Amino acid sequence: MQQFSSTQAKQNFGQLMKASALAPVAIERHGKVQALVMSPEFHGAGRAAQDPLAERRLARLQQAGIEKDRLLRHHRIALDLLTLSPAEREGLIQQARDTVERWRSERLSSRDYVDRWAALLALPLQQLAREMVSDADGWGTALRQNSPWVGPYA
Known part of the structure; x- marks a missing residue:
């Protein structure tokens, strides 16, 4: 998963949007993941209808972020x-x-x-x-x- 600091996310918003079209992107602040940015295809019913494993993948990504923080x-x-x-x-x-x-x-x-x-x-x-x-x-x-x-x- 690609990661941006909150400052990088603000300063490079266009790059953040491009990256989020490919996969969820973590935004960190003070070394902790504070947000995940993703395109609609990676979230909710739209993605789940196309890929039934999307929710599992997202959960794994979120868990990986939590473990990284720990x-x-x-x-x-x-x-x-x-x-x-x-x-x-x-x-x-x-x-x-x-x-x-x-x-x-x-x-x-x-x-x-x-x-x-x-x-x-x-x-x-x-x-x-x-x-x-x-x-x-x-x-x-x-x-x-x-x-x-x-x-x-x-």
């Missing part, structure tokens, strides 16, 4: 963990650990998520930062969907 958020958290003072860093990690422990004690989340986040939060800092933005074990997307990072990161 990944960007976790990249920002990882960067903060690597650049904050030791006291601030430990405060953030402890807050995440407390959230995971609350999930465990109140049974708010699956044991798989609790155990995996607890293990991640016990890793050395560099490895934690790398693992929370990785999909190496196949759990990255799921873990970012159910993340213990709260406050400005929520």
